[in-house]
Amino acid sequence: MRLKSMKRRTLQKETIKQIFQQLDQPLGIEQILCKGREKVPALNRATVYRNIRLYVEEGLLLKINHPALGTLYERAGRGHHHHFYCRICDQVFELPGCALKETNVTPKGFFAESHEVFVSGVCSSCSTRDFSSITNTDHENPPA
């Protein structure tokens, strides 16, 4: 009788893991699926969900609920950071460091344990590449 179930190494699993090891950017399921299919063409969406979930439970990945893009996943253990969403290229970048002091935003009696910051705007590539496209957008959430 086995007390502990053994993990098996499959191409699908390794492929998904590698995608995140090669990239310091949060990805959505569709992006993971696309990149994964470059190596495993028959890769199934359910398999991606299952393995992502596994990696999150193992602590290898982190799940992010992004205000504009929905659920994203990123490699864990890279220290506290925030996220920048570029509305032109629809990509999310990691912002190193943290300029937010929890005590500055928390009223007396409230105990802050963690926080998340989502910045959005235009990334450096998009702002230098083509300014005309910056006005042509169809946002849901206009700037506050």
Next chain:
Amino acid sequence: MRLKSMKRRTLQKETIKQIFQQLDQPLGIEQILCKGREKVPALNRATVYRNIRLYVEEGLLLKINHPALGTLYERAGRGHHHHFYCRICDQVFELPGCALKETNVTPKGFFAESHEVFVSGVCSSCSTRDFSSITNTDHENPPA
């Protein structure tokens, strides 16, 4: 031929609007539905979704995608603020003011246009009321 469709005033609509006028707190669909049914017992979920959507388009409400609670709605026009999520009572509070300078978190070349901050921890009511409950995170009806 009518050029402009006319809005009609219904009990359902008014009820939903009043819920937000009486409360400075973001609410989820289920909460809106519950509170609404106190006044309109037959209130339907689809009706709530339709009217909420309408109010968001009119600019009366704002849609929030909360990392822990999913989609929430709050009254618009109350100025820039952040949100505090209490993991004990599962409620979201508005944090007045903003202690985040976008220039402090944005690398050169990136243009920040807006940001959102979600803090989580324990609210003042929950931290003073009963410390033993802090480990028991399954509360339905928290204090107002």
Next chain:
DNA sequence: GTTAGTGCAAACGGTTTGCAACGTA
């Protein structure tokens, strides 16, 4: 009376799950 708004049920999109076939150990 006209037609916007409602309730209901079915449709929808993202995510999870049951199951038979597959493939790793």
Next chain:
DNA sequence: TACGTTGCAAACCGTTTGCACTAAC
């Protein structure tokens, strides 16, 4: 061989939509 993993399809959950009925104007 044994059983963890996969692909597929169906189930699931939050949200939207089509439709007949209701009710505001």
